Amino acid sequence: xxxxxxxxxxxxxTAQAFLDGLPRMRAALLNSRRILGPVAYARHMHxxxxxxxxxxxxxxxxxxxxxxxxxxxx
Numbered sequence: 001x002x003x004x005x006x007x008x009x010x011x012x013x014t015a016q017a018f019l020d021g022l023p024r025m026r027a028a029l030l031n032s033r034r035i036l037g038p039v040a041y042a043r044h045m046h047x048x049x050x051x052x053x054x055x056x057x058x059x060x061x062x063x064x065x066x067x068x069x070x071x072x073x074x
Contacts (some may be wrong), residue, residue, distance in 0.1 A: 012062040015055035022052060 010018065025048060033041045 015058040
């Protein structure tokens with residue numbers, strides 16, 4: 001699935017909330033595996049993996065900005 005260029009990036013708060021809920025989402029997806037079938041299951045898992053990677057990157061950038069801002073304030 002291609003990503004849409006007009007998607008708004010997650011805020012750091014949304015990224016953290018997504019990561020906090022990720023184990024429940026993965027468990028629900030695993031429980032739906034038979035209903036979805038192998039292709040749909042794999043696609044949804046791939047989308048969750050992509051969103052997880054994006055959320056972690058957003059949080060890392062936020063942390064770097066805080067550290068950089070702290071260094072500039074000294």
